[in-house]
Amino acid sequence: MPPAATAGRVREALSAATDAFEAAGVDTSRLDAELLLAEATGCNRTELAAEPEAPVDSQAARRFGDMVRRRIRREPVAYILGRRGFRNIDLAVxxxxxxxxxxxxxxxxxxxxxxxxxxxxxxxxxxxxxxxxxxxxxxxxxxxxxxxxxxxxxxxxxxxxxxxxxxxxxxxxxxxxxxxxxxxxxxxxxxxxxxxxxxxxxxxxxxxxxxxxxxxxxxxxxxxxxxxxxxxxxxxxxxxxxxxxxxxxxxxxxxxxxxxxxxxxxxxxxxxxxxxxxxxxx
CATH class of the missing domain: 3.40.50.150 (Vaccinia Virus protein VP39)
Structure with missing residues (x-):
């Protein structure tokens, strides 16, 4: 099978999103970028940090791009992800x-x-x-x-x-x-x-x-x-x-x-x- 199409690497995706969020006035730019990329790729933040040169496939990149655009408009991360942890439970929000x-x-x-x-x-x-x-x-x-x-x-x-x-x-x-x-x-x-x-x-x-x-x-x-x-x-x-x-x-x-x-x-x-x-x- 041919290799899956990619759209850059984890490090590049996080850097670009962080810069965009900072320009939009987001205080937690890096954290938000990590949370959204983790959601888009199906990885957790620890995995992203451990493999900054890992490729981001094209489907994940599209999902990430959509989420980044929403965050730039200052939509809350919890609404973008559709969930929020509270005490010992996870809630849909x-x-x-x-x-x-x-x-x-x-x-x-x-x-x-x-x-x-x-x-x-x-x-x-x-x-x-x-x-x-x-x-x-x-x-x-x-x-x-x-x-x-x-x-x-x-x-x-x-x-x-x-x-x-x-x-x-x-x-x-x-x-x-x-x-x-x-x-x-x-x-x-x-x-x-x-x-x-x-x-x-x-x-x-x-x-x-x-x-x-x-x-x-x-x-x-x-x-x-x-x-x-x-x-x-x-x-x-x-x-x-x-x-x-x-x-x-x-x-x-x-x-x-x-x-x-x-x-x-x-x-x-x-x-x-x-x-x-x-x-x-x-």
Whole structure:
């Protein structure tokens, strides 16, 4: 058989893509180039690094070229790949829902720490938090809600693919009426309307606006859900919100005003207060 047609080598493909991404303003140019070339070739990043002179066949080169053009337009890598890792699970992701962030794993850590019998995940999006909790707390009863039907569709697809469909109940809305939970987790929109234009294009132009922007102050969604969530808690229940930079103090005051007796913050890996946790009397 004749040798397969090639379109350059790994080193050349990575260099060209990295240069193009840098010119487009991408901060993680080399990493993104490696992730996309690995996807296009079916290799992993370690294999690419070990064989920089390996040829890239023409079909892989076409796939890579298509992905590079999308990334130059600042489409998020997770949407291009169609997946994102979160805790111990891999999630399908697309523009129907926000891309799961590492910071949101703090909410799962709180669930693992508290070991509640029941959890409500408000604003579930792709289902990341609810499904991660289901994966790590097999005896926990979990309800996940969202106001977006498209997001709920994606979350159910992820639950089916992960074999967790029987572990999580997905419902439209926010806080179900006449239900009680030991723990409520919420990653809600918290960006101010006026700040949207200044966000990275990956967020501003591609992720669903309703999952990003809360309103003029940035705390509108949190304030509404906090009151309903407080009323839904068991006597020793807890409520945890993911918040934006600089919002932890205001959200902590909100929880104190609602009646939580213990309120604390949790920092992300950058040292930014990212989660506010309120607990009922113990």
């Amino acid at each position: 697309d523009p129907r829902a926000l891309i799961p962030r590492p910071e949101s794993e703090l909410l799962v850590e709180i669930a693992v720490e508290l070991e509640p019998a029941s959890v409500l995940d408000v604003g579930t999006g792709s289902g990341a938090i609810a499904l991660a909790v289901a994966d790590e707390l097999p005896d926990c009863d979990i309800v996940a809600t969202d106001t977006s039907d498209q997001a709920l569709e994606l979350a159910r697809e992820n639950a089916d693919r992960l074999g967790l469909a029987d572990r999580v109940t997905f419902e439209s809305g926010t806080v179900p009426a006449e239900r009680r939970f030991d723990l409520v987790l919420a990653n809600l929109p918290y960006v101010r309307e006026g700040d949207l234009a200044g966000l990275e294009p990956e967020i501003r132009d591609y992720e669903p606006r309703q999952a990003v922007v809360a309103g003029a102050e940035g705390l509108e969604a949190i304030a509404v859900v906090a009151a309903a969530a407080y009323a839904s808690l068991t006597e020793t229940g807890a409520l945890a919100f993911e918040v934006g930079a600089g919002q932890a103090g205001a959200v902590a005051e909100l929880l104190v005003d609602l009646g939580f007796t213990q309120v604390e913050g949790r920092q992300d890996l950058a040292g930014i207060p990212r989660v506010v946790l309120g607990r009922m009397g113990l």
